[in-house]
Amino acid sequence: MTNKALRQWSWVHKWTSLVCTLFLLLLCVTGLPLVFYHEIEHVLGNEVEAPEIENPGVNASLDTIVTNSKAHFPGKQLQYLSWDEEEPALVYAGLGDELDSEDGNRYLALDARTGEALGEIPFQGTVMFYVYRLHVDIFAGLAGKLFLGFMGLLFVASIVSGIVVYSPSMRKLDFGSVRHHRPRAVRWLDLHNLLGIVLAAWMIVVGGTGASIRGRIWFSVWRNDQLTEMLGAHKDNPRPETPASLETAIQTARDKVPGMIPSFVAFPGTLYSSTGHYTVFMHGDTPLTSKLLQPVVIDAATGDFTDTREMPWYVTTLLISQPLHFGDYGGMPLKILWAILDVITIVVLVTGLYLWFRRRRPNAANRFADDAEIAPRYAGAPAE
Known part of the structure; x- marks a missing residue:
């Protein structure tokens, strides 16, 4: 040379x-506790554990879980339901003031076996919340x-x-x-x-x-690109006043992508869905495929299947990047x-x-x- x-x-x-050095120092310092996010939340008592029950049997209907979630936070809009990958007895509900709101959201843990609400998961206002926001967007959106x-x-x-x-x-x-x-x-x-x-x-x-x-920009691109194509002529369907059974929608998604299990479902009108559809995000059961998602779009008015496609490369890159960034795919x-x-x-x-x-x-x-x-x-x- x-x-x-x-x-x-x-x-x-x-x-x-x-x-970049000063900002990288901030990211390294805040990233250190985020590596042990779950362990720290457990020590601080901010995690909800599923109780032991005799003869758990079949899980409760997801429609019951939806009803109990709304009843726990009256006036809030149910945006998402997600399943705990490590603890199948837990289901989490995310609710906000509006269907597409992100600020002021509340998070509820429910028992998947009984459908009962176990308690709110504190996030906003906690120590880890401020660490997370500093690391992700320095409170600048x-x-x-x-x-x-x-x-x-x-x-x-x-x-x-x-x-x-x-x-x-x-x-x-x-x-x-x-x-x-x-x-x-x-x-x-x-x-x-x-x-x-x-x-x-x-x-x-x-x-x-x-x-x-950084950010949800890639999912926004996906929503405006691939999701619009998947919806086709149904993209402007109005939000139904009485949505179809979520239990039926999830079963339809399971039938369309056998071998995959639900990761989370976005309700109609939220950032990851359309006004008239459920979007059920499925993932595999192997160490690699468990990090990848495949959306299944279900008509929220009828419960009928609309479309499913593998995620585009840029979202797949995002999903693979997350465990590599935080080192949370190989245990302690x-x-x-x-x-x-x-x-x-x-x-x-x-x-x-x-x-x-x-x-x-x-x-x-x-x-x-x-x-x-x-x-x-x-x-x-x-x-x-």
């Missing part, structure tokens, strides 16, 4: 890193999600450019060298380079998936590994900031030391 090309890549690495997604892309660019710069700048040192006998700035630079290159692949995966899962060992790598990433970001601010210090001796030891790495000259 020529000195000019190396300087160009160094410029890209420096500025992409500087622009869609604009915040898109902004943090862009920061994720800059992070990926800084990692890629750092990989390009690493090899020529370290060609006279053994891989992983940390020169403990040199000045502090040099030691921190070596540590920054070592941790960065070792974690490069993981950081690209987490940064890239983090950028891809993988979560611990993700947490350790997150902490190391924080060290990489902090050392990068330290090196930048040290070079900006006005003391001439410091500038000379930094220029003599650090600048050659970014100017194409071999490291000592």
